Amino acid sequence: MTQDSTGGSGLPGGMFGAGTPTFLTTKVDFVVNWARRNSLWPMPFGTACCAIEMMASAASTHDLARFGMERMSFSPRQADVLICAGRVPYKLAPVLRRIWDQMPQPKWAVSMGACASSGGVFDAYSMVQGIDTIIPVDVYVPGCPPRPEALIYGLIMIQEKIRGETLARHQEHRREVAGEAGHPIAGPAEVMALSGPFGNSTHQNRPSGLVPGIPSERPDDRIP
């Protein structure tokens, strides 16, 4: 191996820094998605015990930073993924909506725990029955509260979702129609099958207030 073949840098030929011009060809989509999914900064919206598990996820044992969530961004302006951890009362709903609106695109949302996803056991007058009636949600993490592994798995699911995105359909990925939150993508039959015996945020088997009738007769009851 002669001095010339390394371009004077000591590196093997063809590497960065070598004297000979080299090229790295890839797709823009791949590079953009690689950068986005490996530097997701979470916006922690912790309101209850789920926030304790969220803190444990960021602490040294589980170390969320391994997956690119290096910094918990306590300002929504520098955040990429909103983690709503805990129950949300109606009085807090405009606050959650404001924080979501303040986050710049592209952004994702994780609904962590039973209360944020469906209201949980707090089926009362004061509690939002699932934050997907307030903001669009990408990943629901079940549990009461979920283990840190579950939250990390949910965030890895967001990374997988980003991996499938393409700039050509950017507008479609980022689409957020006012009033669309709460409308399930799945059909009524699938939602009914998924809701199980206890109901969920989009299909409840429990009546609300003094409204008569069974929930299947009032599909629009919960859609604002």
Add this chain to the structure above:
Amino acid sequence: MTNDTSSGYRDAEPDVEHPTDSGHTLQLSDVGGLEGAHPSVVAARDRFSDAIVDHEVVSGDEHILHVRRDASLEVIRWLKEDPEHTYNYLSDVTAVDYGEGRPLQVVYQLFSIPFRRFLRVKVELPLESLEIESVVPLWQAANWLEREVYDMFGITFLNHPDLRRILMPDNYAEGHPLRKDFPLRGRFTRAEQTRRALARQPEDDYIPAEFDGTRRPQVVAWKETGGEAVPREVMQPMAPSPDQDS
């Protein structure tokens, strides 16, 4: 351990002779019955024979004084200011609704720091007129406690300096949630509740003076007017802020 007797009243009482030293088990009659076990109850019944409706003891040693509504402030003021009793610490103000059309009860939890005595005062309000005198002139601590009772039960406290909702939003139109006739999930549909919640702004829960720091403490305004009810706009001046960032 000999002082831990069947009367259940464990607080230090220098006036009461404990005959247990002679081997005799202390009976209620030794201290003058249930009322004699609590000196404030005896004194209150002597002084306000008309205003004290009833007296009961629950859980062994918790004394409850039932007071007529029109004399409630007078009795509570005397309990606080009389040097023999001096209930100078207001632990809590709350209310109870037993349902089925029975009257609501306003509950005052009092504690005397110098005498180390507890006393619970209850005032019954018929459902037709849920009004009672505020005790904010006696304890500033009653301000938010009475606001909470107003919010949850709909009880109006007369002469309260700032009576408005404290837990539920200002525009909450479904009633008072802790009343027995309130449905668990509220009166509106979930859709209407979500719509109303999103129609509000986070700033609506504050008054402008709280943002720019020009809000004066309520206790100052109250002293300036000598205990009269203060209109809200007088108490909380609204100063325009040139660079208020929302």
